Amino acid sequence: MRDVPAPPQARQDAPKAASSSTLPAAPGNAPAASPMARLRVGSILRLGTLNDRAEALYVCTDPLVLTNRARINTLVMGARLPTIYNSREYVETGGLMSYGPNWLDRWKRTAEIVDKILRGTKPADIPVEQPTKFDLVINLTTAKVLGFAVPAPLLAIADEVIE
Numbered sequence: 077m078r079d080v081p082a083p084p085q086a087r088q089d090a091p092k093a094a095s096s097s098t099l100p101a102a103p104g105n106a107p108a109a110s111p112m113a114r115l116r117v118g119s120i121l122r123l124g125t126l127n128d129r130a131e132a133l134y135v136c137t138d139p140l141v142l143t144n145r146a147r148i149n150t151l152v153m154g155a156r157l158p159t160i161y162n163s164r165e166y167v168e169t170g171g172l173m174s175y176g177p178n179w180l181d182r183w184k185r186t187a188e189i190v191d192k193i194l195r196g197t198k199p200a201d202i203p204v205e206q207p208t209k210f211d212l213v214i215n216l217t218t219a220k221v222l223g224f225a226v227p228a229p230l231l232a233i234a235d236e237v238i239e
Contacts, residue, residue, distance in 0.1 A: 133159040164213045177207035211235045
């Protein structure tokens with residue numbers, strides 16, 4: 077496997093976004109998947125060097141990363157990094173929290189659009205939609221293991237709390 081640089085736009089946007097935060101960005105390149113779709117998650121996170129520079133971690137969703145979510149969570153827990161994802165599946169396997177689109181809602185909207193097309197509506201006449209329903213999921217078990225106190229107001233607005 078070889079390291080593949082992040083897309084140019086992502087490499088430019090990440091430091092800009094981090095500069096508006098109090099947390100530093102720790103850029104890194106994820107290895108490309110082999111033809112057999114193997115992924116060395118340990119080299120993605122590079123937690124040996126990341127955990128002395130980072131106070132938290134955001135993991136972007138990708139099919140290969142999603143497949144290896146349990147391994148990622150194990151490595152993150154070993155580094156004791158609070159981690160946020162944009163998909164609830166990570167939290168269900170031990171991640172701290174996620175905030176992202178409600179995929180069931182997106183799939184229902186997709187089915188409705190397909191139905192419109194099958195009934196004769198031209199695809200060009202259907203407006204592009206952005207997600208309108210988002211889910212906040214928090215795993216209190218993981219928070220306790222990390223020694224992280226989740227603020228009560230955050231728990232109050234969570235769509236799901238895993239205990």
